[in-house]
Amino acid sequence: MMADARGHVLADVRRALRGARLPEAALSHPGSFGGCPEAPAPGDAVLIARFGAELEALCGAMHLVSSIADAARAAVEIVERHEARRVLAWSERWLGCPGLLATLEQAGVQVTAIDLGADAAIRRVQLEDIEPVVVGVTGAEAGLADTGSLVLVSGPGRSRLASLLPPVHIAVLSQARVFPTLPAFLAARPGVMAEGSNLVLVTGPSRTADIEMTLTHGVHGPREVHVIVVP
Amino acid sequence: MSREAADFHARVRIAVRDRHLQAALASATSRLADARLHALESLPSADALRDHARRIRAHTIGALDTYLEEFARRAADHGARVHWARTSADATRLVVEIARAAGARLAVKSKSMVSEEIALNEALEAAGVRVVETDLGEFIVQLAGDRPSHIIVPVVHRTSADVAALFRAKLGARDEDVADIPMMTAFARRTLRREFLRADIGISGANFAVAETGSVTVVTNEGNGRLSTTAPRVHVALVGIERIVPTAEDLGVMLQLLARSATGQKLSVYTNIITGPRRPAGGAEGPSDGGEPDGPDELHIVLVDNGRSRILAGPSAEILYCIRCGACLNGCPVYRTIGGHAYGGVYPGPIGSVFAPARSEAAHPSPLPHASSLCGACREVCPVRIDIPSLLLTLRAQPAMVRSAPRWLRVGMAGYAFVATRPWLYRLAARLARAYTRRRSKDGWLTRLPGPLSAWTAHRDFPALASRSFTEIWAARRPR
Numbered sequence: 001m002m003a004d005a006r007g008h009v010l011a012d013v014r015r016a017l018r019g020a021r022l023p024e025a026a027l028s029h030p031g032s033f034g035g036c037p038e039a040p041a042p043g044d045a046v047l048i049a050r051f052g053a054e055l056e057a058l059c060g061a062m063h064l065v066s067s068i069a070d071a072a073r074a075a076v077e078i079v080e081r082h083e084a085r086r087v088l089a090w091s092e093r094w095l096g097c098p099g100l101l102a103t104l105e106q107a108g109v110q111v112t113a114i115d116l117g118a119d120a121a122i123r124r125v126q127l128e129d130i131e132p133v134v135v136g137v138t139g140a141e142a143g144l145a146d147t148g149s150l151v152l153v154s155g156p157g158r159s160r161l162a163s164l165l166p167p168v169h170i171a172v173l174s175q176a177r178v179f180p181t182l183p184a185f186l187a188a189r190p191g192v193m194a195e196g197s198n199l200v201l202v203t204g205p206s207r208t209a210d211i212e213m214t215l216t217h218g219v220h221g222p223r224e225v226h227v228i229v230v231p
Numbered sequence: 232m233s234r235e236a237a238d239f240h241a242r243v244r245i246a247v248r249d250r251h252l253q254a255a256l257a258s259a260t261s262r263l264a265d266a267r268l269h270a271l272e273s274l275p276s277a278d279a280l281r282d283h284a285r286r287i288r289a290h291t292i293g294a295l296d297t298y299l300e301e302f303a304r305r306a307a308d309h310g311a312r313v314h315w316a317r318t319s320a321d322a323t324r325l326v327v328e329i330a331r332a333a334g335a336r337l338a339v340k341s342k343s344m345v346s347e348e349i350a351l352n353e354a355l356e357a358a359g360v361r362v363v364e365t366d367l368g369e370f371i372v373q374l375a376g377d378r379p380s381h382i383i384v385p386v387v388h389r390t391s392a393d394v395a396a397l398f399r400a401k402l403g404a405r406d407e408d409v410a411d412i413p414m415m416t417a418f419a420r421r422t423l424r425r426e427f428l429r430a431d432i433g434i435s436g437a438n439f440a441v442a443e444t445g446s447v448t449v450v451t452n453e454g455n456g457r458l459s460t461t462a463p464r465v466h467v468a469l470v471g472i473e474r475i476v477p478t479a480e481d482l483g484v485m486l487q488l489l490a491r492s493a494t495g496q497k498l499s500v501y502t503n504i505i506t507g508p509r510r511p512a513g514g515a516e517g518p519s520d521g522g523e524p525d526g527p528d529e530l531h532i533v534l535v536d537n538g539r540s541r542i543l544a545g546p547s548a549e550i551l552y553c554i555r556c557g558a559c560l561n562g563c564p565v566y567r568t569i570g571g572h573a574y575g576g577v578y579p580g581p582i583g584s585v586f587a588p589a590r591s592e593a594a595h596p597s598p599l600p601h602a603s604s605l606c607g608a609c610r611e612v613c614p615v616r617i618d619i620p621s622l623l624l625t626l627r628a629q630p631a632m633v634r635s636a637p638r639w640l641r642v643g644m645a646g647y648a649f650v651a652t653r654p655w656l657y658r659l660a661a662r663l664a665r666a667y668t669r670r671r672s673k674d675g676w677l678t679r680l681p682g683p684l685s686a687w688t689a690h691r692d693f694p695a696l697a698s699r700s701f702t703e704i705w706a707a708r709r710p711r
Contacts, residue, residue, distance in 0.1 A: 005315040006303070009472065009536050011294045012317065016544035023549055023618070025293030029477055030286035033484055037275050054497070064403045120334075120431065120464050127428040127462060147497040148361060154509070159524040160461045160662045161323045164454060182498075184429045194309065194444040197526050199460075201486075203503040206454040207496075210368035210384060212391050213259050216416045219367055220423065221454025221501065 005074060039180035042188070047145040048229060049176045054148025055080050058204025059217060060225040071230045072103040075137065079109055082134050082168055084199040089137040091157030096139045097172045100110055104137075114159040136162035136222070140171045141184050141192070141199075143178040143227070149203040150227065154196035163202060169222040171202075173229050188215060233635050235573045236598035242573040249570075252388050256570050260561040266495020267558055267612065273497065274487065274699040280564070284488055285615040287481050288552035292543070298442040298475045299534065305445025309507030311530040319349035322535045324436070326351060326467055327358045329531050333465045335360050335431035337425075340367040341449060343436025343553060345469040345535050347577045351434070354392050362434075363426045364456035367419055374401045380571030380579065382557035388570060389417065402578050421454070433459035435526065437470040438555070439485055440532075443478045446506040447532060450489065450499045457503050466527040468505070472539050473551040485554055488614040492556035505530065536592035547589040552615045553582055559609035559619060561676045574599060580611035581619045588626055596635045600626035639683040661700055668695040 040046050052062035061072045073155030075097075079087060091110050092101050101111050115121050116128060138158070142151040150171050154158040154160050163169050182201070186192070193199050217223040257411035270276045280337030291298055303313045316322035322345075330338065340346065344639050352362045352373075364373040368385035372378065379385030386394070395409035398418060401606050408581040415578050435456060437447040450458040456667055460466045468690045476482050482504075490496040509526030542551055560566045571579035576587045581603065588597035600623045609619040626632060633641075671677055680688045687693065 003622040005317060005321060008317050008539070009315045009534065010296050010299065012536060012540035013472065013543065014298065016540045016548075017293070017296065020293070020543050020548050021546060022289055022293050024286060026286065027290075027293070028482055029290055030283060032480060033280060033283045058500075088469075113524065115521070118464075118528055123464055124429060131424065145298060149498055149502075154523050154526060156521045156523060160457065161525050164457050164461065183480065183488060186479050186483050190479075193441070193504055195484075196528075197309070197507050197509050197523055199504040199506075199507065200457065201498060201504075203496070203498040203500050203502070205500070206452070207500055208367045208453050210371070210386055211367070211389075211394055211412045211415060212255075213262060213384070213387075214391075216411045216413050219416055219420055219453035219455070220365065220427075220458050 004217055020099055022097060033183070037208070039184060042051055042179050042184075043176040047124050047180055048175060050145040051143050051148055051178050051227075051229075054146065055204065055225070055227060056148075060148065060204045060227065063226060063228045065230060068097055068099065068230060071097050071172060071228045072100045073192070074228050075100055075172075076103055076107050076109075078101055078168065078170055079135050080107065081106060084109065084134040084168070086112055086139050087135045088112050088114060088130055088133050088159070088162040088166055090159065090162055094139045094155070094158050095137065095172050096174050097228070100172065102138070107135055113157075130161070130165060133166050135168045135170060136164070136166040137170045138163050138172070140173040140177065140227070142172045142189070143229075144180075144182050144185060144201070145178055145179045147201075149182070149201045150225075152202060153192065153199050154198040158196070160198050163200075164221055167218055167222055168224045168225045169202075170228065173227050177230055178229070233595050233598070237593050237597040239573065239575060239602070243543055243569050243577060246569045246573045248441065251390065251570075252570050255387055255390075258565045259381070259384055263383070263561040264558075264612070265492060266490055267561070270491035270495040271498060274491065275340060279483065280487060280692055281614055281616060284484050287476065287484060288615050291475055291477055292473060292548070292551045294705065295472065295475065295543070298477055299472060302440050302442040302445055302475055305443065306447075306507070306532055307445070309445050310510075311445065311462070311507050311532050314531060314533045316533055316535045316537070319535075319537045322349045322469065322533055323354035325533050326361075326469070327354055329359065329465065329467055330360050333432055333529070335465070337426065337428040337430045338362045339426050339463065340433045340435055340458045340506055341451060341456040342369050342385075343434065343437040343469050344577060345436050345471050345537075346434065347379070347537065349469075349537060351469070355608070363423070365423050365427070365459055367416065367453060369422065370419060371397065374398075378572060380561060382555060382579070382582075386682055388572065394476070427458045427462045430459075430463045432465040432467060433461075433640065434467045434469070435460050435465040437474050439476050439482055440470050440474045440487065441477075441479060441482050441504075442475055444506055445503050448482065449503045449505065450486075450501065451503070452494075452496075452500045453502065454501055457501050460503065460505055461526055464527055465529045465531070466508070466535065467531045468507070469533050472534050472536050489554055492554075492558040492612070492614040536698050538592070541592070542586070542589045544631075545589055547585050547622045548669055549617055549641070550582070550585045550589060550619075550622060552617050553586070554615060555582075556614055558612040558614065562608040562612040564604060564606060564608065569602070573600070584586075585619060585622045585626065594631075596629065596632040599656075600632070642684065655678050658702075661696075665696040665700070668693070669698065693710075
């Protein structure tokens with residue numbers, strides 16, 4: 001019956017397509033969009049500045065640091081400002097900031113990695129356990145300058161929830177990974193979309209304007225997004 | 232007048248007398264429309280990009296069977312289970328079966344137009360699964376037993392005081408929980424967090440499905456789209472069969488237009504692209520690969536036709552290019568006056584006036600194609616330049632639609648055709664009409680036309696005709 005349903009839907013579509021009135025429907029794919037202006041190469045200072053300006057317009061924060069050690073210090077400062085005793089974090093290898101987790105632990109912060117079980121009941125207990133954590137720490141696959149977006153790709157050691165569950169998200173982004181636009185990033189990294197089960201573009205803190213069109217931050221996702229840009 | 236038309240007119244009368252609704256509509260739609268304009272200006276070559284997006288949509292719909300097969304194959308390659316639903320009954324049955332197999336008692340739901348179209352919540356509740364809407368607007372709609380009135384801002388028709396009263400009555404909120412809008416939002420966050428963590432399944436729609444990779448894309452601002460598709464063990468994505476784009480690059484094109492057209496954002500906060508369920512251990516990175524630490528263990532994708540192939544075969548097929556941004560609502564003078572509820576369906580505004588009647592199998596034609604002044608604002612703002620006014624005219628000209636017109640109108644139009652095709656009679660009638668309107672008018676306007684024509688003047692005045700017709704002036708001026 002399942003196989004049948006597929007056949008039925010496809011047959012209905014094929015029947016409809018014969019003589020369908022579809023203005024401008026060319027047989028061949030229209031190809032790439034040619035109208036993109038020349039843009040600076042990834043990592044260019046102009047792009048970093050634009051990224052920061054866009055992110056800050058959305059009430060996110062960019063912290064441009066000149067060394068890995070400064071990045072770790074900036075992260076600890078944010079964690080301490082929120083009096084967080086515990087953070088959810090990606091594994092060290094994916095953070096792009098060696099020593100960050102050790103620095104946090106030295107400051108007395110417990111670093112928790114997520115690994116949800118396949119059993120529904122165990123999963124629920126694990127989720128309840130990590131829900132109160134105030135800060136999540138992640139790396140980033142890329143930054144998009146024209147929108148102030150982070151690109152996060154899931155994978156081993158790279159949980160989705162670290163950038164989602166806690167009210168404060170700290171992401172470490174390498175300068176060289178700041179691309180001018182989404183199309184530029186997708187062109188530079190073909191296949192990236194299916195590398196993990198999840199690729200998410202995070203453009204500023206969580207927000208809503210559902211009640212009387214009044215902008216409010218931190219509905220279901222983080223209300224603070226800090227991007228530490230490292231050399 | 233048909234029952235459908237009478238009901239529509241009754242809803243319109245309620246809407247235009249609702250002063251709060253009028254104020255809310257005016258403010259929300261003009262803010263969204265302004266934000267859209269501003270956001271498109273920030274995009275280099277926005278017009279060319281829209282043309283390109285239109286070509287992508289047209290090509291995709293024209294080869295929909297091929298792309299659907301490719302999408303289903305790729306999604307399955309990544310471990311998703313793909314289901315096909317011809318009708319809304321098929322779709323709800325499939326989701327209920329998935330929920331049962333998962334032993335689900337609680338489902339969290341991210342906003343999905345298709346799920347509203349197929350009345351999924353009712354079907355799940357009937358099967359003993361509690362469903363919680365998690366988009367703040369949809370959550371409020373669900374608590375109130377109401378219906379959404381805008382594609383993007385579902386509770387545009389409600390005040391913060393309404394919401395405060397609702398949270399008090401239904402959720403036991405205390406005064407400090409509902410003191411202001413940020414407090415209400417925080418209260419909703421706490422309430423919905425508990426549901427997210429306990430839910431057995433998460434249900435979402437899809438803004439786009441990418442054939443090349445088998446990915447589904449869920450775009451939200453709040454983060455509920457991410458939580459619904461990450462926390463529960465099972466994720467079900469409902470995908471209208473026309474949501475396909477061929478490639479990742481094409482998705483990039485659509486994303487540049489979607490949020491700008493919808494809310495004036497350059498991108499929505501979360502563009503969530505999902506390719507299969509979470510990857511198990513021993514994957515790409517060899518034996519040391521511990522697998523992905525979170526995300527659902529099962530991903531079900533339900534491809535829903537529910538009348539879309541009927542639209543594709545009909546005269547309004549172009550409406551399938553739509554990317555559901557809602558810009559046509561904000562631009563439409565009719566929507567801005569009557570709001571979403573008056574349309575009486577899931578899809579309001581100009582898109583709804585085409586989509587709903589074109590998809591419908593109902594014997595009685597819908598009154599909605601007439602709910603337009605054909606001003607063309609919808610076509611102007613549409614990111615993929617759908618010619619909605621022409622589609623509305625085509626629907627109005629359908630034989631069933633013509634047959635359903637009131638008798639006086641059909642007789643009247645036949646009479647007009649008789650007169651207008653006989654020049655001597657036309658001149659005579661025009662002279663009489665001129666004399667009549669000039670005698671009865673005050674300051675150049677008539678407040679009431681005679682007989683059945685008075686329906687026209689019930690809501691507006693009619694201008695008195697000029698004392699001399701163009702042909703008369705022309706004849707007098709022409710050198711002999």
